[in-house]
Amino acid sequence: MRSIVWFRGKDLRVADHGPLVEAAASGEVIPLFVLDPHFFAPERARLLPHRMQFLLASLKELETSLARLGSRLLVVPGRSVEVVPRLAALWQAEQVLAHRWVEPFGRERDRRVADALERAGIPFKRFEGETLLPPGSVQTGQGGMFRVFTPFARACAPRVAPDLRAEPKHLPPVPLDVAAETVPIPSMEALGLAANPRLQAGGEAAGGARLRSFLAGPLARYGLDRDRMDRPGTSRLSADLKFGTLSVGLVWRAAAEQGGAGAGPFLNELLWREFSHHLLWTWPELLDRPFRPSFEGFPWREDAAAWEAWTQGCTGYPVVDAAARQLKAEGFVHNRARMVAASFLTKHLLLDYRQGEAHYLHWLTDGDWAQNSAGWQWSAGCGCDAQPWFRIFNPVAQGLKFDPDGAYVRQWVPELAALPVALIHEPWKAPKALRAGLDYPEPIVDHALARARFLATAKAHLGRPPT
Numbered sequence: 001m002r003s004i005v006w007f008r009g010k011d012l013r014v015a016d017h018g019p020l021v022e023a024a025a026s027g028e029v030i031p032l033f034v035l036d037p038h039f040f041a042p043e044r045a046r047l048l049p050h051r052m053q054f055l056l057a058s059l060k061e062l063e064t065s066l067a068r069l070g071s072r073l074l075v076v077p078g079r080s081v082e083v084v085p086r087l088a089a090l091w092q093a094e095q096v097l098a099h100r101w102v103e104p105f106g107r108e109r110d111r112r113v114a115d116a117l118e119r120a121g122i123p124f125k126r127f128e129g130e131t132l133l134p135p136g137s138v139q140t141g142q143g144g145m146f147r148v149f150t151p152f153a154r155a156c157a158p159r160v161a162p163d164l165r166a167e168p169k170h171l172p173p174v175p176l177d178v179a180a181e182t183v184p185i186p187s188m189e190a191l192g193l194a195a196n197p198r199l200q201a202g203g204e205a206a207g208g209a210r211l212r213s214f215l216a217g218p219l220a221r222y223g224l225d226r227d228r229m230d231r232p233g234t235s236r237l238s239a240d241l242k243f244g245t246l247s248v249g250l251v252w253r254a255a256a257e258q259g260g261a262g263a264g265p266f267l268n269e270l271l272w273r274e275f276s277h278h279l280l281w282t283w284p285e286l287l288d289r290p291f292r293p294s295f296e297g298f299p300w301r302e303d304a305a306a307w308e309a310w311t312q313g314c315t316g317y318p319v320v321d322a323a324a325r326q327l328k329a330e331g332f333v334h335n336r337a338r339m340v341a342a343s344f345l346t347k348h349l350l351l352d353y354r355q356g357e358a359h360y361l362h363w364l365t366d367g368d369w370a371q372n373s374a375g376w377q378w379s380a381g382c383g384c385d386a387q388p389w390f391r392i393f394n395p396v397a398q399g400l401k402f403d404p405d406g407a408y409v410r411q412w413v414p415e416l417a418a419l420p421v422a423l424i425h426e427p428w429k430a431p432k433a434l435r436a437g438l439d440y441p442e443p444i445v446d447h448a449l450a451r452a453r454f455l456a457t458a459k460a461h462l463g464r465p466p467t
């Protein structure tokens with residue numbers, strides 16, 4: 001049997017790779033990656049510079065790993081919906097194997113590829129693996145998707161038992177009669193992008209090293225440290241999970257086997273990831289619309305100056321500004337800082353969560369449609385099991401609690417580095433002489449006034465908050 005294994009940017013690994021294992025067990029294997037202009041045209045690649053850097057590095061490593069195993073990654077430019085069926089016919093493949101994608105546009109792509117392949121009599125087999133359980137398979141007693149996380153997690157967790165597939169020891173060489181218009185993996189420069197040296201390294205080896213060091217250190221204290229913006233208390237595996245340089249099953253199994261006090265809270269976060277994917281599978285429209293219909297037509301403001309201040313990290317609120325700057329510098333933001341920054345944009349500034357969502361997708365290395373959309377809707381209060389809209393993070397209180405010494409702020413907002421701890425989250429309270437020496441803006445909105453404005457606007461649109 002001759003199989004095409006179609007790698008698609010969410011499974012850039014050789015370990016625990018169902019399609020690769022099945023293809024290798026059944027005969028000839030043709031590993032394929034398509035450089036679809038939807039992502040790889042320079043004008044599209046510019047929309048995701050950090051994700052592209054991580055992806056290209058991971059792809060390079062995949063190419064090396066496949067060569068080490070005796071095979072070869074064929075990289076072909078063109079639209080997937082045309083290239084895959086055409087090459088499958090040309091190469092006389094008997095099946096095409098790939099991992100399933102959750103996003104609506106990925107599902108539509110796969111539907112079209114499946115139709116074209118079916119017309120040629122070639123099966124297109126999709127494997128689970130992006131999530132711990134097949135999306136849509138965790139259901140309420142009535143047979144629908146859960147709308148609240150906790151019961152979802154309770155139903156999901158006992159069923160998770162990852163059946164990991166060992167990395168193949170060898171792969172057969174790509175058949176000699178397979179010749180294609182292959183091209184080298186493009187460089188960042190070829191796509192018109194400058195590499196960012198501060199980004200996490202992509203690839204399965206770097207991901208494995210991150211996992212090992214997390215298991216050896218922060219996992220034990222994860223429950224205590226995960227909210228601390230000033231500590232390296234989380235796994236930093238989000239980009240690995242997004243691009244599939246590590247399978248989520250493997251990460252789950254590793255943390256569960258390690259055990260200890262931190263394992264439970266960590267697995268719970270993997271379940272939040274799971275929840276967001278199952279949500280998007282059930283309600284594909286979530287990428288465009290709020291989960292809560294009452295938020296349709298919400299009177300978000302337009303305010304170019306406020307938007308500029310938020311994106312540039314110049315709002316005058318230290319944690320919000322630290323998050324904005326970390327995002328662009330590292331392509332990463334601590335989860336607590338993401339929540340504070342997103343709440344500030346939507347509630348203090350009353351700007352549309354979709355603006356923030358797009359900005360994050362642009363800059364994040366782990367930018368993931370399902371998780372990012374869920375995170376923004378949660379923060380704005382319009383999502384599934386979201387933070388209630390009438391709860392508004394106080395950025396100062398958040399800073400005092402989760403960055404008590406101000407180390408996170410000092411790292412990302414160096415113009416405040418010399419302030420004493422008591423003033424680091426409220427620099428406007430510094431004595432006049434000290435303030436005059438700070439090259440840092442006054443708050444662009446007053447917390448109490450902004451809070452009152454959001455509550456009044458939301459109450460008028462949504463009705464009274466529950467008492």
Ligand SMILES: Cc1cc2nc3c(=O)[nH]c(=O)nc-3n(C[C@H](O)[C@H](O)[C@H](O)COP(=O)(O)OP(=O)(O)OC[C@H]3O[C@@H](n4cnc5c(N)ncnc54)[C@H](O)[C@@H]3O)c2cc1C
Pocket residue numbers: 226234235236237238239241242269270272273274276333334335336338339342360364366367368369371372373375376379
């Ligand atoms: C506004 C906003 C936008 C977000 N956008 C993204 C995004 O684009 N991509 C992304 O991967 N995560 C996103 N998150 C979730 C979370 O912030 C990141 O997953 C986390 O900060 C990544 O760091 P880590 O790998 O060290 O996480 P850890 O704390 O080590 O958690 C382990 C893994 O669990 C998952 N996870 C953790 N927290 C969450 C969460 N709240 N929701 C869903 N999954 C979670 C991630 O895959 C993460 O890698 C967003 C959250 C918010 C509030």
